[in-house]
Amino acid sequence: MKIIETTDISRRYVMGAEIIDALKSVTLHINKGEYVAFMGPSGSGKSTLMNIIGCLDTPSTGRYILNGKDVSDMSDGELAGIRNKEIGFVFQTFNLLPRMSSLDNVALPLVYAGLSKGERTEKAMLALKNVGLENRAHHKPNELSGGQRQRVAVARALVNDPSILLADEPTGNLDSKTSYEIMDLFDQLYAKGNTIVMVTHEEDIAHYAHRIIRLRDGLVESDTINPNPTKAY
Ligand code: ADP
Ligand code: ADP
Secondary structure, three states, X not given: OXXXXXXXXEXXXXXXXXXXXXXXXXXXXXXXXXXXXXXOOOOOOHHHHHHHHOOOOOOOEEEXXXXXXXXXXXXXXXXHHHHHHHEEEEXXXXXXXXXXXXXXXXXXXXXHOOOOHHHHHHHHHHHHHHOOOHHHOOOOHHHOXXXXXXXXXXXXXXXXXXXXXXXXXXXXXXXXXXXXXXXXXXXXXXXXXXXXXXXXXXXXXXXXXXXXXXXXXXXXXXXXXXXXXXXXX
């Protein structure tokens, strides 16, 4: 089943007299349960494409169908609703709230989903358990290692059961040992059927993914199945 379908999407930025075609024509299909890495040099359009896939932005031309819904022409308000339901974001810088416990950080998206306090706690604990951190529920981010912080961020991203886990340089702030810990977690999430889309400029991190898409100058340069994905353990 297709989760992501882009057809000939482009994105043009106009700044005064300057016109930048950050994406020129990108047609991509990603199925439910795939584990995909986007690579490409700086300026190749990775962030622009991730912003569109993550419903933070819409294409200038072309269609984007996310989980069966055409989101190409949605308003910002409609996009926000789709985003909360369909996308779990993980960032290089974790983006956890420093004064809140792991549990409260993970439960936060559920506040917007309108769940009761009891339901929020139960779901957030389960999400923490799924990343192996149920024993860190009451720790604040500064009481956790970098790898643990990123695992809390992954738990928060997944607490609403989104269609896609969208990870932007998820190991960018982690040393190599801790990066393996996160890649191991992604392997487990993939095995459970999660759809993972990650952007990385690190070749060895991209090789954990089962499909590697390379962008160059706003176009897909190559799109290949990785015959032999790296295993973290
Ligand atoms: P990458 O993530 O691969 O580094 P980006 O998608 O950030 O690539 O950028 C692609 C091109 O679009 C670059 O030339 C960049 O300068 C330009 N660009 C990105 N975002 C904006 C923006 N908000 N306004 C104007 N130009 C932008
Ligand atoms: P891991 O081996 O899981 O990456 P570390 O060796 O970095 O973890 O940390 C060991 C333990 O010490 C962790 O379980 C964490 O709770 C705690 N810890 C790590 N960094 C800090 C910190 N900056 N402040 C407080 N506690 C920390």
